[in-house]
Amino acid sequence: MTGIIDVVYAEYNYWIYVTLMMIGFYAMIAKKNLIKKVIGANIFQTAIFLFYVSLADITGGTAPILVGGHGGEHVEHAADVIYTNPVPHCLILTAIVVSVSTTAVALALIIRIYNEYGSLDEDVILAARKSLQPEFSEYARQKEVIDDGGI
């Protein structure tokens, strides 16, 4: 059993991100409230950001800033220093911007939906949409047109 625990522990960052991602995914799909769906989406995306960020980390590494930069006299030691990988951080900065924009659009849509239907509950909205369009099966609709003298 220790084997499994070791495995989990050694890569705990991945386990955390997967757990978070699943929580977010669940919320997006199963929650009826639109705001909760958006929160789920945010958790989902944040989990991926965590994955990226933890990916960049190297044990014992330091921030990717040139050690003893500035003057230039100590630069020859730079090769001995381990830096963490800066690229995923940059990528994730972009991804965060994207995520924020998505959230903004989603919230804007939610406001419009609320104004229209007076609710944020998916079931209520669905019922409201159905009541707006009388519940005809497509076939019944077709039949109705025929009875009206169509075709």
Place this chain on the structure above:
Amino acid sequence: MVTEINSIIPLLAVLVSMLASVLILAFGKYPNIREGWTFVAAFIKFGLVISMLPLILKGNVVTYTVVEMFPNLPIAFKVDAFGILFAITSSFLWIFVSSYSIGYMRSLKEHAQTRYFFCFAIALSSAVGIAFSANLFTLFLFYELLTISTYPLVAHIETPEAISSGRKYLTYLMIAGVSLLFSILVVYHYTGTTEFSFAGIAGMDAIPQTTLVILFVTFMIGCAKAAFMPLHAWLPAAMIAPTPVSALLHAVAVVKAGVFTALRVILYVFGVDLIRDSGIWLYMAYFVSITIILASVYALMQDNLKKRLAYSTVSQLSYILLGAVLITPHGITGGMLHIPYHAFMKITLFMCAGALIVTARKENISEMNGIARQMPITMLAFTVGALGMIGMPPVGGYVTKWFLLLGAAELHSMILIAVLLVSAVLNAAYFFPVIYVAFFKKPDHELKYKEAPLTMLVPLVVTAIISIVIGIWPDAPGMFLDIVNIAVANVTGGI
């Protein structure tokens, strides 16, 4: 031996009615000019087709490649004897039916006449396109175009019944189209070409036997336009169309296109040898025999004259197929010759039926007591057509029956001979009552002489006369028998 002459005439012959259709649409508001274009196109088309006849009679073929649609798959025309046989038949009869259509449509004050003439012209283009196709691919193109352009003609009167008949028509023919496409794909996959060849496409014999049989079946489903049983139901349904449509399209252009395609497939794709060696011919012969007999029986049961004629067409088309699968030169001659012969006789019959509808407003045989007193000329023409169908000299029908019987006799097949004879008896059984009712039964009330308008009467008389001429003098130089002989010599490798 066969020289290929490159000429643009086949393309022009196809396009002429296509162009006319545009003009018809443009002049839709002026009926006289509109129908003028129909006539001009009909004459030019026939002129173009007939201008190639001397070359064909010398044993040449006329070719023209329009465009390479895909690599190795050109849209191309190749006019050979068999192709021109069908082209002459349909383009020649278009002239008469144009005249007849004008009389018919105007007498009944039909709506949407522009659409009618427009679709008619396109359908004719497609029929000639099928006749001149150099490969299966081009043929398929026109085959589909023919289906689509005839749908508005079938559903012309726009009643729910007409629409549902149109749907039936479309369902059968579109399934056929898909099946044909499948078969073409398979042929292309195995042989790398779809071009017709006198001895069958090279490489067909490399296809495994089972696949070959399946391929033959899908091809035949693809030829559902030939209306053999059990794929015939669309044809009686299509009789809801105006009579000129039934006359030209459902007695000549569409159904003959189906038969033509079937013959092209049997003789020019599979090839005589392959059909004989694989044993397919025998099964096919029995299969179409069933249609010949059964359709005649169905015809007996119809009271509606057009439907009776439709079932008669179903039966007669299978004669042509039977001729082709007999494989002997005489059989093939009989089959091919039946294409123009049946066309002339059946179009006469249909035009008479249309004249009855327009003038006497009668569609059912039971209402036609003594109708010959009112319309003697029409009924005489009808009699000529009916005698031809039964196979009585001197009307044309006996010539083809003779060849078919010869073909069956050469194979020593008593069954097939019996089929042909029984069917002749059945033909008589469903045509004579009509003639009897029309001439000898007492009319229910006094009938005065009143014939159909001249635009209708002249065409049906002319076709009736031609039906007799081709019966009396079938071997006139340059006539159908000459053309057929060349075609048969091509596919059987010389007699």
Place this chain on the structure above:
Amino acid sequence: MAGFEIITNNLPVFAVVVPLIAGFLTPIVGWIDRRLPWYWVMLAMFVVLLITLSNLVTVINSGTIHYKLGGWDPPFGIEYVIDLLNGFVCLIIAFIGFMVSIYSVESVKKEVPGKTTQFYSVFLLLITGLMGMTITGDIFNFYVFLEISSLTAYALIAMGDRGDGVVASFNYLIMGTVAASFILLGIGYLYAVTGTLNMADMQNLLPSIYESKVVLAALAFFMAGFSIKVGLFPLHAWLPDAYTHAPSTASALIAGLMTKVGVYAMIRFMFCVFTPAFVIDVNMTEILTWAAALAIIVGSVLAIAQSDIKRMLAYSSISQIGYILLGFGLVNVIGITGGLLHIMNHALMKCALFLVAGAVFYKTDIRNIYQFQGLGKKMPVTTTVFLIAALSMIGVPGTVGFTSKWYLALGSIVADQWIFVAVILVSSLLNIVYFWRIFDNIWFGHPHEIENIKRDEAPLTMLIPMVILAILCVYFGFFSGYPIEHIFEPLAKTLLGLGGVP
């Protein structure tokens, strides 16, 4: 002429930059005069069209264009690569975008009143996103553009039918976010194992670690993400609502382009980030073909059940996407040629059909196909365009739909997959069913009622693009021999790594 040289040297990037800048300038233009944005968008799209055309010509004449963004060398900098594949997709985007922009003026005025400036601004940003997705050779840059195109699409859809449009947009947003996150995750996996973000570089590095489960997981994430984006059958739920309730102009644009670019991206990842051999090896192509075959049938069947024309066209899109993916899933030259052809063909046909639906709605406020009676007399040109495009969808020979159907069916035969031949042929029958009832309604109404209908055609700005698309549908139906021989077949060979043009 130093200025001129700057432009010619940077043409690849201008395809993205022009719509981007034009998009941001649109509000200013609209502020000057509310009628101006339309002219502005047309101008911008025309410029983009010229740029993409010139790019494609350059590619055909002198091979793949590699453009280093900001002068940084790949794999560190972002590289824009234009080869035949995306050169051709870019041209389609620019062309369809241009056509739709011409069409848009009246329709937008009616359906998004008071918001035309915003609409056009977002319109151009959508084009930016699609262009960027197509043109970039950097996998993360791709993700950014993917999100740009998605966000703008959400906005466009939300401008549609009141209420319904917003809900459709929200549902699309949730699905789209899941898809984009999957793709982001896949990118992360690949970056973790290769340390690069450049597609070409990645393709070189990946083969040595193909047995790694991480690579397989990345592929799975990509395929799942893109499947949502293109609306592949079991993941299509967002698509019908989104297409139906968007404004007509947006529907045409999104239906014509969004899914095509999604498909392009899927192909790019399958064949140019991974290798065909690997994708075949892990059975991904087989899964793809079966999903595609299901999509073809189910999409067509569901389309038959619809009475709203836009919804019907949306379901038909689902089935047509199946065609394209089926072609690629067959992984033989003929099948892929068919898939590539169908990208172009479907863009032409479906865009034309949605434009027709929009024009009819503009004139009559009708979207229910059972109320189309007499339309043939009222709007003869529009309905003729519909006829041509619909026949093309059915696959009648002489139209573009037939060419791709031919190649796809032949490809299935070559791959010895007879069931897919049957699927393709049956689906064309189903297409007949759902299009023909519309024909019946348009041309075969009650004759006596039709007599009273007056001709009332859509405005010229709508007719011109529709007619051009219809003409192209027929033109490429007859004359696709040349492009097939010189673009699509070599391209298919290149994608499969069989040589051909570089």
